Amino acid sequence: MIKQEICQVIDQREIATNIYELTVKGELVHEMTEPGQFVHVKVNNSLSPLLRRPISIANIDQSRQTFTMIYRAEGKGTSLLAKLKQGDLLDVLGPLGHGFPVDEVESCETALLVGGGIGVPPLYELSQRLTANGVNVIHVLGFQTKNAVFYEEEFKQLGATYITTADGSYAYSGLVTDVIKNENITFDVLYTCGPTPMLRALEKENRHKKVFLSLEERMGCGIGACFACVCHTGDDPTGVSYKKVCSDGPVFRAGEVVI
Amino acid sequence: MIKQEICQVIDQREIATNIYELTVKGELVHEMTEPGQFVHVKVNNSLSPLLRRPISIANIDQSRQTFTMIYRAEGKGTSLLAKLKQGDLLDVLGPLGHGFPVDEVESCETALLVGGGIGVPPLYELSQRLTANGVNVIHVLGFQTKNAVFYEEEFKQLGATYITTADGSYAYSGLVTDVIKNENITFDVLYTCGPTPMLRALEKENRHKKVFLSLEERMGCGIGACFACVCHTGDDPTGVSYKKVCSDGPVFRAGEVVI
Amino acid sequence: MNALNISLPGLSLKNPIMPASGCFGFGREYSHLYDLSQLGAIMIKATTKEARFGNPTPRVAETSAGMLNAIGLQNPGLTKVVEEELPWLSQFDVPIIANVAGSMEEDYIAVAKEISQAPNVHALELNISCPNVKTGGIAFGTVPEIAQSLTKKVKEVSAVPVYVKLSPNVTNIVEMAKAVENGGADGLTMINTLVGMRIDIRTGKPVIANQTGGLSGPAIKPVAIRMIHEVSQQVSIPIIGMGGVETAEDVIEYFYAGASAVAVGTMNFVDPFICPKIIAELPELIHSLGFDHISECTGRSWKTVEKLTHHRA
Amino acid sequence: MNALNISLPGLSLKNPIMPASGCFGFGREYSHLYDLSQLGAIMIKATTKEARFGNPTPRVAETSAGMLNAIGLQNPGLTKVVEEELPWLSQFDVPIIANVAGSMEEDYIAVAKEISQAPNVHALELNISCPNVKTGGIAFGTVPEIAQSLTKKVKEVSAVPVYVKLSPNVTNIVEMAKAVENGGADGLTMINTLVGMRIDIRTGKPVIANQTGGLSGPAIKPVAIRMIHEVSQQVSIPIIGMGGVETAEDVIEYFYAGASAVAVGTMNFVDPFICPKIIAELPELIHSLGFDHISECTGRSWKTVEKLTHHRA
Ligand SMILES: Cc1cc2nc3c(=O)[nH]c(=O)nc-3n(C[C@H](O)[C@H](O)[C@H](O)COP(=O)(O)OP(=O)(O)OC[C@H]3O[C@@H](n4cnc5c(N)ncnc54)[C@H](O)[C@@H]3O)c2cc1C
Ligand SMILES: Cc1cc2nc3c(=O)[nH]c(=O)nc-3n(C[C@H](O)[C@H](O)[C@H](O)COP(=O)(O)OP(=O)(O)OC[C@H]3O[C@@H](n4cnc5c(N)ncnc54)[C@H](O)[C@@H]3O)c2cc1C
Ligand SMILES: Cc1cc2nc3c(=O)[nH]c(=O)nc-3n(C[C@H](O)[C@H](O)[C@H](O)COP(=O)(O)O)c2cc1C
Numbered sequence A, B: 001m002i003k004q005e006i007c008q009v010i011d012q013r014e015i016a017t018n019i020y021e022l023t024v025k026g027e028l029v030h031e032m033t034e035p036g037q038f039v040h041v042k043v044n045n046s047l048s049p050l051l052r053r054p055i056s057i058a059n060i061d062q063s064r065q066t067f068t069m070i071y072r073a074e075g076k077g078t079s080l081l082a083k084l085k086q087g088d089l090l091d092v093l094g095p096l097g098h099g100f101p102v103d104e105v106e107s108c109e110t111a112l113l114v115g116g117g118i119g120v121p122p123l124y125e126l127s128q129r130l131t132a133n134g135v136n137v138i139h140v141l142g143f144q145t146k147n148a149v150f151y152e153e154e155f156k157q158l159g160a161t162y163i164t165t166a167d168g169s170y171a172y173s174g175l176v177t178d179v180i181k182n183e184n185i186t187f188d189v190l191y192t193c194g195p196t197p198m199l200r201a202l203e204k205e206n207r208h209k210k211v212f213l214s215l216e217e218r219m220g221c222g223i224g225a226c227f228a229c230v231c232h233t234g235d236d237p238t239g240v241s242y243k244k245v246c247s248d249g250p251v252f253r254a255g256e257v258v259i
Numbered sequence C, D: 001m002n003a004l005n006i007s008l009p010g011l012s013l014k015n016p017i018m019p020a021s022g023c024f025g026f027g028r029e030y031s032h033l034y035d036l037s038q039l040g041a042i043m044i045k046a047t048t049k050e051a052r053f054g055n056p057t058p059r060v061a062e063t064s065a066g067m068l069n070a071i072g073l074q075n076p077g078l079t080k081v082v083e084e085e086l087p088w089l090s091q092f093d094v095p096i097i098a099n100v101a102g103s104m105e106e107d108y109i110a111v112a113k114e115i116s117q118a119p120n121v122h123a124l125e126l127n128i129s130c131p132n133v134k135t136g137g138i139a140f141g142t143v144p145e146i147a148q149s150l151t152k153k154v155k156e157v158s159a160v161p162v163y164v165k166l167s168p169n170v171t172n173i174v175e176m177a178k179a180v181e182n183g184g185a186d187g188l189t190m191i192n193t194l195v196g197m198r199i200d201i202r203t204g205k206p207v208i209a210n211q212t213g214g215l216s217g218p219a220i221k222p223v224a225i226r227m228i229h230e231v232s233q234q235v236s237i238p239i240i241g242m243g244g245v246e247t248a249e250d251v252i253e254y255f256y257a258g259a260s261a262v263a264v265g266t267m268n269f270v271d272p273f274i275c276p277k278i279i280a281e282l283p284e285l286i287h288s289l290g291f292d293h294i295s296e297c298t299g300r301s302w303k304t305v306e307k308l309t310h311h312r313a
């Protein structure tokens, strides 16, 4: 169930250049069941900025009743979010949307998780769920540059992890798709989140595989009421049928919607 | 000279119901020469609220490079101001306007200082200047109710102090003008700041005395550029001549402007 | 005593607070958050004759104390609204105001005729003012004669009272209001969004794919208050006010300006519980201002001024 | 290389940033804070033939991300402006744009004729759009024929180029822009304020004594951007843009929309050093966006779209 709650900040740290890891505590954590869902946060109590910001759930800790978000402080809202300190309050609406289907891959099968930049965070909770189910996970994570890399160690503890940077300043150089090709990575199911061009490439190169993509779109309500975040469906690409990224997604099966 | 400076909050306390005493430190304190001037503060870094708030300077401490404001937390801006804590920063523009002329009263003469509600604060710095000059000061201070009374002790240390409350819940009951009449208070110069009806009554009842009034008006710029805060002059009450409360005032000689 | 119940043409409201059209879908999403029967009414998303996909994304952008939207009237079409959405909504004890849109006169008439028959539709809101639709639409909302004629034709076919939603993007709002009143409108709803735009400084392109969008939210409230203040003194039909409402105090400000009920749009996105919150706060606020019933607030800003003038004369 | 210098009719500007009329008086107050020669130009307070006191107070009110003002064209009158304010301003190396206002055609003509002779007045800004003056004024800003005719008459007497300041309170801004272009305007300045209102919920009365006021500040920026975007594609005279500018990024957004220079109004009250700050930040911002000179930014939003369309075709 979706809840609105004033959560308490447990911890906030800058884990890479301009990338923050924010952990908050609240009862709505009990509602967080699927990896890949997101929350809609109001970064302060004022009209400036006005709208909530959608941020993926990167890690859930039911025992402590906390969850973690990882985000890039860039615009007005996320820059303000980055100023929160332990003990501060944060208005959270969530969990929202439908996440990655973990039961699409069997124990002992292999899941490939491909993330780009701030698309990486939701894969962390996903990877934990999959490994808990006995799935082999392989991570291919792309970042702009060395200083933008985060959670390398955390992912390595869960499975094989390939890091690539767009400028080659760290680990592999180039696109995640190059890494997959060059390293001959094979898998049963692909889960991915990141920039649209990356998602398109992965969709195209894996036509006959099980692929699940997490999309981003500008949002108003975040709950399915305002029609801000719609996309065409794959079976009616120019017609009137649609899916809402916020409530039908953000995760879709490849081909389900036009990206 | 007017300066804009990011000052540091040294202390903030609630000294009566919803009345806050806020002390900040900054180099612009060196520019604060006259009692009765004010500052224009930006209560936060956002567009909400947009405008600065004019607040009188209640106390100046050159040695510590601090000054004190006393204000009622009421609307959007002052309520946010009330949340500032020691160490926080505050954007201050000031000192602004012309204050009370202390040399209009000689040593050993008597000055009557009459304040109403949040008109009381600037009289505190004034009273200190006058007593330092050897002037006898008498204070008549009106408040709405018992819980709204502040700085009684501080004023008492400088001179005779009569407190009155509108609802009679503390000390005298009724208007400051009643107290002056009933107590037969005499004086050489009258300085006053408070609600307009009070100022009007004092002006009317003291036609042949030296009276200086501090006015309030809605402000835009606070420095004389926007023409938000003008009033007609006493010698041309319906014509085109004018004074600006922010830069010609806020203190005027009785009769100088139409109130 | 109930301090909030209001009677308007076709509408007998528990309270004068309702979500604005387009900001609440057909109620399904918010029904998971609270009981919709608490609301005074619900203004449902614009319905057109055929289903529409609307504009390409991005469709929304944030602005200072406001937002732009260019949804483009996406909706499932008349049949689906009548056969699925309205019956679903009938489980709640809340009157529905159906927002009717179209590109041509015939579209409006067809939708109005059919949707007004639905048992829980107690009034229509004629959307002659949507800034995000390129064909036709704009003239309906900006040319008094065309607005009047459309109102008249819709009135002829509607089974329920018709409120006309005015666009603020006009030189003379009073002229528009009078025209639709003369066309037989039972009430007005105002205001729709102001046409606005934002440009992304990195890409150089408009942030919204449709280029322009409708500006809503607290930023536009002063424009709405001014227009309602002007119009309410010149027409004798009631006004449902909207534009940036975020607090119970804002509701009172709208009533003072001349509104008889108030809709909340954009702020539902910021605080999904805003409507029930405002409804809960209103009784105490009204009493603290010295009123027994919220209807006493309507038009107080100009009624006060009149009284003052009279008194001084 | 100087990345900010701009040439417009009558104006050879160091940079395209100037305080907007009415938000900077005649410069005296701000001259105590910084050297006015840093500014691209100064748009001085509206000048009328006779001195005016303006409206009763309160004249300003705060709104969400904006403010209302109803100063009512208070100014010391033509003679005093020409004999005292302009000569005082001539100590600075900065061109003056004189904002010309009036209630009747003759007033405008008289002021324009005389003030345009002042050596440091390099252009006029014809204020046909002040929302806070009751007599006459409004038609000048809302009826295309009247605006055109006034522009023509003022052009005939003015010794310097004439920019016409457009009101956003119209149904069709392009029509107004074209009318004044046809009247001979050398440029446009846009936008003036939107008409708005606030009501005090305790007193029930409008917060502003004049009842309505002009809405300015960041709240109105999307409306200004949209109007400049529309107008700049339809006229061939340059536009000085304004409305809620608060950052160097905003300046770029205005240029992208189609402006060739930008004025800062309300935000001077919030940050008195805003103009020099923006001027200092612009060169780096422009270069980081890949431009050599700010003039390359003008109209980029629609130039980009055109190019894209062309490319795809
Ligand atoms: C389902 C979902 C999950 C997301 N998860 C993450 C995450 O885990 N970590 C992370 O860093 N980012 C995530 N994002 C992107 C994040 O929402 C944006 O970076 C953020 O909203 C930008 O806000 P701002 O205040 O920095 O920028 P501003 O420029 O001030 O934003 C202005 C407006 O545009 C919207 N906006 C701007 N960029 C985006 C974007 N890329 N996607 C959607 N809306 C945008 C904002 O929400 C706001 O309404 C996610 C987006 C979605 C849709
Ligand atoms: C020269 C001067 C000195 C002042 N000194 C003090 C002081 O020492 N202590 C104190 O408590 N108050 C003082 N005031 C009044 C104080 O400025 C207002 O109480 C304050 O601006 C209200 O802001 P708000 O955010 O609480 O209210 P809001 O209602 O949010 O204010 C909205 C707008 O109205 C303006 N406004 C509201 N009330 C007043 C008012 N009474 N006078 C001027 N503008 C107003 C605000 O500045 C703001 O622009 C002074 C006013 C002036 C003009
Ligand atoms: C996302 C969104 C969609 C809207 N859709 C419609 C619509 O379909 N029909 C309509 O008449 N108004 C529509 N509006 C306008 C609102 O009903 C309302 O008139 C306007 O937003 C002003 O109110 P607000 O400031 O409270 O949002 C929409 C507004 C928004 C923000």
Ligand SMILES: Cc1cc2nc3c(=O)[nH]c(=O)nc-3n(C[C@H](O)[C@H](O)[C@H](O)COP(=O)(O)O)c2cc1C
Residues within 6 Å of the ligand: B220, B226, D020, D021, D022, D023, D045, D046, D069, D071, D073, D099, D127, D130, D165, D191, D192, D193, D215, D216, D217, D218, D220, D242, D243, D244, D245, D263, D264, D265, D266, D267
């Ligand atoms: C207090 C105030 C006074 C103004 N006076 C004038 C004026 O005299 N003449 C004029 O053409 N515009 C006047 N304006 C309008 C501004 O020049 C500008 O067009 C408008 O405020 C939008 O810009 P902004 O949002 O940056 O303030 C005034 C605006 C304000 C806020």
Ligand code: FES
Residues within 6 Å of the ligand: A218, A219, A220, A221, A222, A223, A224, A225, A226, A227, A228, A229, A230, A244, A245, A246, A247
């Ligand atoms: S954000 Fe409102 S429908 Fe998705």
Ligand code: FES
Residues within 6 Å of the ligand: B218, B219, B220, B221, B222, B223, B224, B225, B226, B227, B228, B229, B230, B244, B245, B246, B247
């Ligand atoms: S506040 Fe601007 S002139 Fe006084």
